[in-house]
Amino acid sequence: ILPYNHLPVAEAIVSLTGVDREKEMEHRTGRHSVFNLLQKKLNIAYLPERVVKQYSGIVKQEIPETKIGLLDLLKIYPVQDTQQFEEVISILEPITPRLYSISSSPEAHSGEVHITVAKDFFTINEETKYGLCSDHLSLLPVDCEVEFYVHKNNEFRLPAEDKDVIMIGPGTGIAPFRSFIAERDAVGASGRNWLFFGEQHFASDFLYQTELQNWVETGVLTKLNVAFSRDQQQKIYVQHKMLKHGAEFFSWLESGAYVYICGKKEPMSADVELAVLQIIMEHGNRSEDQAIQYFEKLKEQGRFLKDVY
Ligand SMILES: Cc1cc2nc3c(=O)[nH]c(=O)nc-3n(C[C@H](O)[C@H](O)[C@H](O)COP(=O)(O)OP(=O)(O)OC[C@H]3O[C@@H](n4cnc5c(N)ncnc54)[C@H](O)[C@@H]3O)c2cc1C
Structure with missing residues (x-):
């Protein structure tokens, strides 16, 4: 499943940086509007240390080695202008797809794919936070679309029908x-x-x-x-x-x-x-x-x- 980022977080980043949300940008994920990149394409939830290091180079500020969300990073170590923020966008990595086992059978649930997801949670400064994809899935309305692909596992398969x-x-x-x-x-x-x-x-x-x-x-x-x-x-x-x-x-x-x-x-x-x-x-x-x-x-x-x- 390819999760999307929280809408309010993407909105907050746009208003904090003053970036033009409709501006089209070339990124390794393709050509998209800034807002589309922030909401649907780029990992902004939990930046790896290598990205934080690159960010530190762009904003020219010392940042301790850490993993952190983009919004918090922007609040603590602000960018100087929208141009600098566009530079930041270019170093952001694509959202990593999350894998889920398929819990349906083509024979029994024709035309459907079921998954069984536990809502991931963790605590930061005594505040409960939720994992990006499991939270995204838990908030989806009925009948909406989800981006996904099927990753085949050729090993973990049923044996012949007569085997136990x-x-x-x-x-x-x-x-x-x-x-x-x-x-x-x-x-x-x-x-x-x-x-x-x-x-x-x-x-x-x-x-x-x-x-x-x-x-x-x-x-x-x-x-x-x-x-x-x-x-x-x-x-x-x-x-x-x-x-x-x-x-x-x-x-x-x-x-x-x-x-x-x-x-x-x-x-x-x-x-x-x-x-x-x-x-x-x-x-x-x-x-x-x-x-x-x-x-x-x-x-x-x-x-x-x-x-x-
Ligand atoms: C082969 C395979 C099959 C799987 N099948 C299933 C399945 O059937 N059902 C299922 O529920 N899961 C399954 N998983 C796990 C699933 O892919 C996800 O890893 C899981 O749902 C958590 O993803 P998430 O996006 O919700 O959490 P993430 O956002 O990826 O967070 C995961 C962890 O990262 C840390 N973290 C994230 N953000 C922060 C932050 N801002 N600050 C500090 N720490 C943070 C926390 O420790 C958190 O618990 C499977 C995984 C694999 C590899």
Whole structure:
């Protein structure tokens, strides 16, 4: 998805600098009006240090190495005139597209592309701020247009229809698995499907709850294990559920199951990999070295696939 910058921020930059918003400018993103560049094309939300350094050269002021938004930078270290601001525009970088897993299936949701997005937030000086793209998406009105392209992942794909799959997707990691399960349902795949899902709270965070429960009822999902980490005193995560069902997990591996992990890289995917190793050692009666070899073989066979971020 190619997000746009906040309209009020682009407006504020125009009024602060006095630049002609309609003036056409040549930029490496193409020829656009100044306002179009500021609102839709250029990264103004969180400038990398290299851009701040170039800015410092243009305004001829010492600026400590930092990442900062353009509006704040302009307020603290103002440009002298509109010409200098146009120079600043020329050093700004294009907005980076954000990747989102597709959570729909062409077979089940013909003509549609679904995504599953968590609103990113962080705190600066005790003020809550939101990530550019997830915030942009959350504010879109119904029936508007979104700029996007499809980035193909040729690795993270379903195996043959008769193969079993184990999917581990906490949080937004559920996205590709909703698409996998919907696809397997739509084509009537004979392989078994086992999903591990995790989030903080059952009541508020059980993404696709009714769909998943329907798939359990219709038998499309052979097994569904959920872990809600904050619904009890002791934190429970997907890896704990995997370990709890370790014997069955190992028997699925032995019968050729493909294992998929999607979601947060840190710390989830490392913890899940450790759990897989532990399961192989415990239920496959293997030493640590032998378990590592077994695991490596799974990877070589393309039976252990990750899409983590
Ligand atoms: C292969 C892949 C698949 C993905 N799939 C999904 C998915 O299915 N669902 C999903 O929700 N996400 C997914 N992501 C993550 C997604 O691409 C975005 O990274 C995520 O939505 C955050 O983007 P954002 O623009 O909202 O936040 P950004 O604006 O990019 O901010 C991200 C972080 O940068 C820092 N930051 C930003 N601005 C400032 C500032 N002004 N000052 C200080 N710090 C700042 C903060 O730490 C913030 O949390 C995926 C990523 C990859 C690589």
